[in-house]
Amino acid sequence: MLSTKNLSSNIVLGQLYALWLREIKVFLRERSRLVASTFTPLLWLIVIGSGLGSTNLQIGTDYEKFIFPGIICMSVIFTSVFFGAYIIWDRKFDFLKSVMVAPSSRTTVFIGKTLGGMTTSLFQVAIILVVGIVLGINYDALSLLQILSIVLILSFCLTSLGLTFGSYIESLEGFQLIISFIVFPLFFLSGALFPIDNLPAWLKLITLVDPATYSVDALRNSILHLGTYSFEYDLAVLLLFTFIITIIGILSFRRMKAV
Amino acid sequence: MITVKNLVKKYADFKALDGLSFEVNENEIFGLLGPNGAGKTTLIHILATLLKPTEGGAIVNGFDVLHNATKVRQSIGVVFQAPSSDDILTGYENLKIHALLYGIPRKLREKRISEVLELVGLEDRKNDQVKKYSGGMRRRLEIARGLLHHPKVFFLDEPTLGLDPKSRETMWKYIKKMVREEKVTIILTTHYMEEADMLCDRIGFITNGKIIALDSPSKLKQEIGGDVVKITFNDRIPLDKDFTKFDFVHKVEQKENSVIIYMEKVNSNLHMLIKDLDGVQTIEYKKPTLNDVFLKLSGDYLSGDSPEGGFMQRYAQYKKS
Numbered sequence: 001m002l003s004t005k006n007l008s009s010n011i012v013l014g015q016l017y018a019l020w021l022r023e024i025k026v027f028l029r030e031r032s033r034l035v036a037s038t039f040t041p042l043l044w045l046i047v048i049g050s051g052l053g054s055t056n057l058q059i060g061t062d063y064e065k066f067i068f069p070g071i072i073c074m075s076v077i078f079t080s081v082f083f084g085a086y087i088i089w090d091r092k093f094d095f096l097k098s099v100m101v102a103p104s105s106r107t108t109v110f111i112g113k114t115l116g117g118m119t120t121s122l123f124q125v126a127i128i129l130v131v132g133i134v135l136g137i138n139y140d141a142l143s144l145l146q147i148l149s150i151v152l153i154l155s156f157c158l159t160s161l162g163l164t165f166g167s168y169i170e171s172l173e174g175f176q177l178i179i180s181f182i183v184f185p186l187f188f189l190s191g192a193l194f195p196i197d198n199l200p201a202w203l204k205l206i207t208l209v210d211p212a213t214y215s216v217d218a219l220r221n222s223i224l225h226l227g228t229y230s231f232e233y234d235l236a237v238l239l240l241f242t243f244i245i246t247i248i249g250i251l252s253f254r255r256m257k258a259v
Numbered sequence: 260m261i262t263v264k265n266l267v268k269k270y271a272d273f274k275a276l277d278g279l280s281f282e283v284n285e286n287e288i289f290g291l292l293g294p295n296g297a298g299k300t301t302l303i304h305i306l307a308t309l310l311k312p313t314e315g316g317a318i319v320n321g322f323d324v325l326h327n328a329t330k331v332r333q334s335i336g337v338v339f340q341a342p343s344s345d346d347i348l349t350g351y352e353n354l355k356i357h358a359l360l361y362g363i364p365r366k367l368r369e370k371r372i373s374e375v376l377e378l379v380g381l382e383d384r385k386n387d388q389v390k391k392y393s394g395g396m397r398r399r400l401e402i403a404r405g406l407l408h409h410p411k412v413f414f415l416d417e418p419t420l421g422l423d424p425k426s427r428e429t430m431w432k433y434i435k436k437m438v439r440e441e442k443v444t445i446i447l448t449t450h451y452m453e454e455a456d457m458l459c460d461r462i463g464f465i466t467n468g469k470i471i472a473l474d475s476p477s478k479l480k481q482e483i484g485g486d487v488v489k490i491t492f493n494d495r496i497p498l499d500k501d502f503t504k505f506d507f508v509h510k511v512e513q514k515e516n517s518v519i520i521y522m523e524k525v526n527s528n529l530h531m532l533i534k535d536l537d538g539v540q541t542i543e544y545k546k547p548t549l550n551d552v553f554l555k556l557s558g559d560y561l562s563g564d565s566p567e568g569g570f571m572q573r574y575a576q577y578k579k580s
Binding site: 008011015018026094095097102104258 | 348401
């Protein structure tokens with residue numbers, strides 16, 4: 001809304017680094033957040049994995065292995081959306097104001113936050129990948145590279161989504177809405193827990209507008225060679241979603257009230 | 260240093276600022292005084308480029324707040340009412356992050372961080388997490404943070420709100436020090452009269468979004484009649500005494516066996532007043548405080564719906580929570 005042009009790219013890079021550094025330091029120091037967000041996906045992997053795995057499903061592999069890519073995405077979904085929505089908290093105390101009176105543009109603040117979201121997602125995914133080895137999953141250089149890129153893109157996409165909603169919601173109670181209406185639908189409709197090939201038409205249609213669907217599919221492709229679509233197709237659709245959501249996010253962020 | 264012209268800010272039907280105009284000179288401490296909900300914080304938010312005015316405009320350090328926000332932001336430091344430092348980070352880390360946000364070159368960064376830490380007396384606590392700081396220390400850290408980029412103008416929104424009397428006096432000491440050493444122009448809002456009297460070169464009284472008085476504390480106090488001296492005599496007032504002959508006396512009233520004299524500078528003029536006076540029983544005098552000025556000025560404005568706990572304020576708090 002207010003013009004903040006004429007900043008050299010050097011300064012903008014420093015600002016991005018500052019915003020990123022703040023997020024990472026806060027994240028690493030808030031142990032409870034770190035533990036909780038790592039524990040939940042593992043719980044799903046082990047309990048749902050062995051629970052449903054004992055019922056003899058026709059999916060071409062062990063159920064635990066089948067949902068493993070879905071659990072990676074789950075951890076990214078939870079971490080990233082919440083990370084973005086944390087902007088509500090920043091606004092609640094005056095941190096955001098103090099950033100807004102610095103000569104940094106809102107786009108810079110937005111990107112700085114998404115970079116922070118990406119990094120925290122990477123931490124979590126790294127832990128889950130290690131657990132994967134215990135489950136008997138093998139990675140090679142290509143699959144690790146593919147996992148890395150999908151995780152980074154999905155995380156960027158969903159942090160933007162969280163920031164978008166966070167910029168409209170003023171109360172902390174809004175977090176509850178975000179869980180019910182964004183986080184869980186994104187996760188359940190992504191095909192993380194079941195194959196999407198044989199779904200009823202109406203349900204399949206909904207899974208198609210969930211960016212996480214393509215991430216789960218891409219990861220299943222690269223880790224288990226079991227995807228519905230090709231990796232390239234998944235990647236392209238995911239990038240498209242990310243692009244659109246980021247644009248909407250930046251626009252929402254710029255019209256957000258500072259006080 | 261700051262020019263505010265005909266500033267209006269409307270929220271639906273409520274006018275938070277109602278045609279405000281004033282100027283702030285270089286290197287002065289300018290106080291904005293007024294009850295809660297008077298529009299002080301709104302004004303600061305507009306001057307700090309966080310809010311757009313509905314009408315009118317303002318120039319800060321030669322830059323327009325509407326059209327040159329970046330330049331304004333580079334010229335100002337702000338300490339907000341609510342704490343805005345990360346309490347999970349250390350004081351030093353908070354400062355480093357802000358130094359980066361302001362694009363302070365790497366070579367100058369460490370030196371400047373030490374300078375501001377030293378200025379607010381926190382250098383030995385810089386590696387403690389902010390959550391271990393007291394309220395006053397936290398406020399001082401935020402002052403240090405606001406000074407990192409050598410701002411020309413500094414906004415302090417209720418700098419001593421919620422501090423105990425001792426921390427408040429410490430705070431005043433540091434505010435004076437920062438004017439002296441950093442050569443900044445300060446705008447501070449407060450509703451503590453003695454704070455404004457102690458610190459400010461000039462004071463603007465705001466009520467209902469309007470400035471209703473603007474002058475130095477001493478002039479404002481003079482306006483309500485200056486100092487008051489009451490001389491009570493043993494039996495009756497000597498008839499031959501004419502107090503109005505002195506230049507420094509404004510007005511004389513008589514009541515039974517005492518005279519009430521409204522005058523300037525009681526400290527230096529009292530001896531002339533009572534020279535050759537016989538039969539004096541007691542002499543009392545009272546210097547008006549800003550509180551008296553405030554009560555007098557706001558008297559006609561605060562009738563009925565008092566802003567302190569009044570409807571508008573409760574509504575605003577409701578909206579905020």
